[in-house]
Amino acid sequence: MPLLTIITITFNAERYLRRTLESVKKALAEIENPDSVEYLLIDGNSTDQTLAIATMYGELITRIVSEPDKGLYDAMNKGQSLASGRYLWFLNAGDEIFERRTLHNLLKALNGGADIYYSDAMFVREDGSEVGLRSVFSAHLLPQNLTWKDFSLGMKVCHQAFIAKKSIAPTYLTDNLSADIDWEINCLKNSNNTQYLNRPLCRYLLGGLSVTNHRKSLMGRFTVLRKHFGLLPTLLNHIRIFWRGFIFARRNGKYW
Template sequence: MPLLTIVTITFNAEKYLDRTLESVQRALAHIDPASLEYMIIDGGSKDNTLAIAQQYDFITRIVSERDKGLYDAMNKGLRFATGQYIWFLNAGDEVYDEEVLQKLNKQLHSDPDICYSDAMFVREDGSEVGLRSKFTPHDLPTNLRWQDFKFGMKVCHQAFIVKKSLAPEYDINNLSADIDWEITCLKKADTIVSLHFVLCKYLLGGTSVQNHKRSLTDRFKVLRKHFGLFPTLFNHFFIFWRGYRFVQKNGKYW
């Protein structure tokens, strides 16, 4: 059994996939390759995504077929994964540096239920914008609890690694299913470890206005499920006020 499974979801990702795979390849040079399982779950790409993936011999498995969207693909990754831990890294995102897997493996051998860290925001040209905890209103708690999500996504999924045995499937009909997934994992976990290094580079990208509006509605549904209707209504007043203050202070909301 591998210690860790990394799953990358792709669909017509030829523009961004190389940067993800090259970052993993650099980091693999510092660990026993047998400790890592790497999977590509593809939605039936029509471009050169699969041809690019086939150039990297460390990839354990490539599955390419039509799916019902991102979370359906992530559920496939969960079902196929054989590693003790699972890490979802999107096409375009990167392992932060070549020492990450070495440091991560050392931490995973202490048998935590969940590990998490900050993420470095980067532009398409690779230049760094800054840490997510500094360029969004979401500060990163030292001792993460599921209750910390009452104001939204505390840790992006690219910086959240969990034991597969604790991981539920994603709700494929909810655009904020990643928040629900992380909260559910945290509720099940006994040992939650904050890593003292950055796990990943998070590629900034646009979301359509339509999807963004729906994701906000779906986020409300998730938070209501875990925190109740009236606390969620109250907390959303704070979320909107915090976002307004953040934009006034920083000029942007990344």
């Protein structure tokens, strides 16, 4: 059994996929046992050059699945069900492993056997230039003793910097653009041992589904938080969320 399964979801991702695959290729070159990592690419039946690009990196991709799906989180569920690794790491098209030695160091940490490992994420622009760490350049401070209750004000940990055992991971909601928040909360509720890593795991490409569908994403977030925290606390917390965002934006500018 591989120790880790990395899952990349794609749909017409020819513009961004190569940067992700290059980062995985460089990281895999730094580990002693390549068989300890499984790499799945789950594609939504792309009509551009996504699959042609993926085929060029066939030596590092364990399995490519390309077929119609019901959206991002349906594809994530498919990847999760196919994964044979003990741990799951979702790294989508455009995102990158932070640096060459990140995977090497991560595998050493995973041998510790915790249920969840998480870290900060580096925000980057499309040209690759760094914006800064998510915990600094957004209003989401990153606690070093994370629990599910830390999500009362929204997404506390970037999804690409959150690694969970498959055995504790639930399926994703498929009708909610904030399904990643729900998934992380449920993972944390199932975790007996959650470990903070003091080095970033990923470079997160600014943009994405939740930004291009911002209003729908916010409604989805409210639904998820109400489910876990109750209606009244969620209403009050959203007042705090909007006020916090307003103050942060006034001081630092828009960050999404």
